[in-house]
Amino acid sequence: MKERIWSLVSELVWRMRRGPCLAVLTLHRVGPNQPIRPDAVARMFAYLRRHFRMMLPSQWTEALSEPSAMITIDDGHEDAHEIIYPLARREGVPLVICVPTDYFLRDRWLWFDRLNWAIAQCAGKAQVRVGGETFSPDHRPSVVAFKMHVKSLPPADRDGIVAELLGIVGREPPTVMPKEYRPVPREAMRGMLATGTVELCAHSVTHPVMTRLDDAALREELTRGRAELEAFSGRPVVAFCYPHGQSGTFDDRTQAAVAQAGYRVAFTSVPGVNRPGSTDPLRLKRVHVHPRLSMLTRELAGLGGWRRRRAGAE
Ligand SMILES: [Zn+2]
Known part of the structure; x- marks a missing residue:
């Protein structure tokens, strides 16, 4: 009942506030055993298609004239191709896949997947x-x-803890990643890109916290991550997605480096919807996909901040 009321309130507020905006949705893992299930994603795609003009980063313009949305998938695990892409095709929505190149092009474990393993x-x-x-x-x-603690550490300390934990476990992760950790196969990615409904977004080389890097390493992650994706796809890559992305993982220095590397847009994980006039294209907010559509519509209606403040006060 409460859910139903929230859906109606969100819908009403959405209609009242309806205007030019850019909502960027964030997906990570999707699957029958993940917190976000395929049926929740299908409902979300149908909702977005009804209410928003769906865009890709190459179509980005600051002169937004209507409610617009992008769907980003972080990291590019295999479920992006096996589960999310077929749903997107069915609903006719485009996808932005953000991939770290060590993982996607060289089959190297993501550091946090080594930790998860x-x-x-x-x-x-x-x-x-x-x-x-x-x-x-x-x-x-x-x-x-x-x-969260491990993630907040400088890369060397972070890797030290992962190594110590692997020492406790007594073995290294297998060289060939188990299926649940694998990236989208490169041929499958080529097939998706060829349809024109999928674009790649740079997501660094090694998925570090960018603010933890010195200037040279920062530049390397930004320029090599992009150049390698452009060489792979034969297309320009205009968007960067901050690894981890919460406040503290980007700042004025990283933003200047992102601009210098030539990106037109950059995604953070700071929650919210972007509105013309108050939107910095190199610090775009995003909306995390929620298992319940009503929570997502609440965020899209701009009621998410109120919900988070209330949750924080409780
Ligand atoms: Zn990521």
Whole structure:
């Protein structure tokens, strides 16, 4: 009942506030065993197609004249091709796939997937102590807090903790990634790009926290990540997606480097909808896809900030 009321309120507010905007949706993993299931994605795509003009980064213009939306998929795991793409084709919506090139082009494990793999090997242990931190592998909030801590560290310290944890596990992740960790196969990506309904977005080379890099490493991640995708696809890559993306993972220095590298738009993970006049194209906000469509429509109607503040106060 509460859900139904929120859907109606969101719909009403949406109609009242309807105007030029850019909503950028964020998807990561989708699957029957993931928090975001295929049927939730199908409902979201149908909703977006009804209410927004769907865009790709190459069509970006600051002179937005109507409610517009992009759908971004971060990292490019195989489900982007196997699950999300068929749903997008069915609903006629375009997709932006953000891929780190070490992962996509060289089949190297994403650092956080190595961490996820190591944590999965610890299942059944009551507690694990690593890098001065303790977490409970079977307790999701504890694992989430541990992963947030590891993510906040400079790359060398972060990799040190992952190595220490792998030492505790007693083995390295397999060289050939298990299916659940694999990127979209390159031939499959070529096929999707050829339809013109999918664009690649640069997402660095190694998926670091950009603010943790020195100037030279920052430049390398921005320019090589882009050049390698352009060489792969034969098309210009105009968008950059900040790895991790929350506030603190980008700043004025990283933004200047993004501009200097020639990107026209950059996506963060700061929640919100972008409106003309108050939108910086190199710091675009995004809306995380939620398992419940009513939560998503609330964000799109601009009621998400109120919900988050209320949740924070509770
Ligand atoms: Zn990512």
